[in-house]
Amino acid sequence: MKVSGEAHREGFCSAPASCVRTRPPTRGYVPELQFQTMSIQFRVESTMGAARAGRLLTPHGEIETPVFMPVGTLGSVKGVPQDVLEDLGVQILLGNTYHLYLRPGVERVRRLGGLHQFMSWPRAVLTDSGGFQVFSLSQLRKVTEEGVTFRSHLDGSSHFFSPESAMEAQIGLGADIIMAFDECTEYPAEPARVRESMEMTLRWGQRSKKYFAEHRHEVPWGRQSPAPSAQYGAKKVSSFEVQVSGKNHAINGKPENEGSAPAHVGAAGPGCPATQALFGIVQGGMDAKLRKESAERTVEIAFPGYAIGGLSVGEPRTVTREIVEATVEHLPSDQPRYLMGVGTPEEIAEYANLGIDMMDCVLPTRAARHGLLFTSEGKISIKQARYAGDDGPLDPNCACRVCTRYRRAYLRHLYASNEVLAQVLNTVHNLSFYLDTIGRVRHSIALGEKASFLSGVRSAPKP
Numbered sequence: 001m002k003v004s005g006e007a008h009r010e011g012f013c014s015a016p017a018s019c020v021r022t023r024p025p026t027r028g029y030v031p032e033l034q035f036q037t038m039s040i041q042f043r044v045e046s047t048m049g050a051a052r053a054g055r056l057l058t059p060h061g062e063i064e065t066p067v068f069m070p071v072g073t074l075g076s077v078k079g080v081p082q083d084v085l086e087d088l089g090v091q092i093l094l095g096n097t098y099h100l101y102l103r104p105g106v107e108r109v110r111r112l113g114g115l116h117q118f119m120s121w122p123r124a125v126l127t128d129s130g131g132f133q134v135f136s137l138s139q140l141r142k143v144t145e146e147g148v149t150f151r152s153h154l155d156g157s158s159h160f161f162s163p164e165s166a167m168e169a170q171i172g173l174g175a176d177i178i179m180a181f182d183e184c185t186e187y188p189a190e191p192a193r194v195r196e197s198m199e200m201t202l203r204w205g206q207r208s209k210k211y212f213a214e215h216r217h218e219v220p221w222g223r224q225s226p227a228p229s230a231q232y233g234a235k236k237v238s239s240f241e242v243q244v245s246g247k248n249h250a251i252n253g254k255p256e257n258e259g260s261a262p263a264h265v266g267a268a269g270p271g272c273p274a275t276q277a278l279f280g281i282v283q284g285g286m287d288a289k290l291r292k293e294s295a296e297r298t299v300e301i302a303f304p305g306y307a308i309g310g311l312s313v314g315e316p317r318t319v320t321r322e323i324v325e326a327t328v329e330h331l332p333s334d335q336p337r338y339l340m341g342v343g344t345p346e347e348i349a350e351y352a353n354l355g356i357d358m359m360d361c362v363l364p365t366r367a368a369r370h371g372l373l374f375t376s377e378g379k380i381s382i383k384q385a386r387y388a389g390d391d392g393p394l395d396p397n398c399a400c401r402v403c404t405r406y407r408r409a410y411l412r413h414l415y416a417s418n419e420v421l422a423q424v425l426n427t428v429h430n431l432s433f434y435l436d437t438i439g440r441v442r443h444s445i446a447l448g449e450k451a452s453f454l455s456g457v458r459s460a461p462k463p
């Protein structure tokens, strides 16, 4: 195998996991990908008990794990420009297929080169399958073996999602990591109902994989129009061009042609050898035995990564933790594990400690828009009158661009005056706090210091 030196340093090659990129993609520039031949590669670099720190290489950059993924529902983290997200160190964003399907529509995004090009985001993106959003529209949906009929929350129009159409939508959106279509089992639910739902998610997982295997070459990365990168002053980077000869490169320590998981492989499609990665989703409600069975049978289907779905749906947090712990031990140790839709800063530290690699949550961004801010001294509500004359920083231990520049009194004034800037600054701080938290967790795992990150995170209200 021959890999160019530039490409090797960038980490965008199909070499074994020893090939690591040392700097992020050039800011503002969404690189062309036609010379890449990979989907994802994952490497665990250090462990501490069940916790692990590692690296996940995607066609749009490297992610250090455990990672927190901010939610950009409609191709936007509400209130925060993409260049600020880059400065904050965001390595991967989450987009919601349900919302993007309704507006602006998958076909429009696809024709514009996919989500990365559309929103001018050069780093990695993950999309959900739309299943959870449809689940949350419980009054507006009908589930059958074939799929889910639902009504748009925007105009009441009728739509249908199936494993096949959810894959078609996610391939059109072009995220680096996409999710199998699943049914998020409601809570509480009778045991028979939980099993029935889990069985359907397994069947839907197989259908998702089959459709993806047949259509993944349709990802729009290879047919993008030139981005308006000149206005950012970014130059075209030839170092993304990777020259590879020969095959059978090892992924996760195994030859890529080995086993029954073609989704591991950066398959070549017409005009675009890079490909997305499809993750499976484990369900099984709050029953540890069903979770074990769901995990084992989902692993049998074989995906390059696995998500734990159906949690944070109203169950007590102690139950969430028990189910995460009961599920993780049945997932492969050499593949990424994604816990969907959690949690507070304390919880993301806790779940990373249980061996979770990827997490997302709307909490930091949604709470910020309501004036609820996570700090090293606990959660504060900036709307309170007691901050009206407070000349201190929002969080004296936070080095973010908000805490180093603005006072609590000003942030309180902005919020009380309903200024748009209040939502922007609050969101930037909360994201910073989450990213710092997960960064400390990662660092602690690497150093083997379990106690330091758990004691350093607080999200209880400030006394």
Ligand SMILES: [Zn+2]
Pocket: 394, 395, 398, 399, 400, 401, 402, 403, 404, 429, 432, 433
């Ligand atoms: Zn801050």
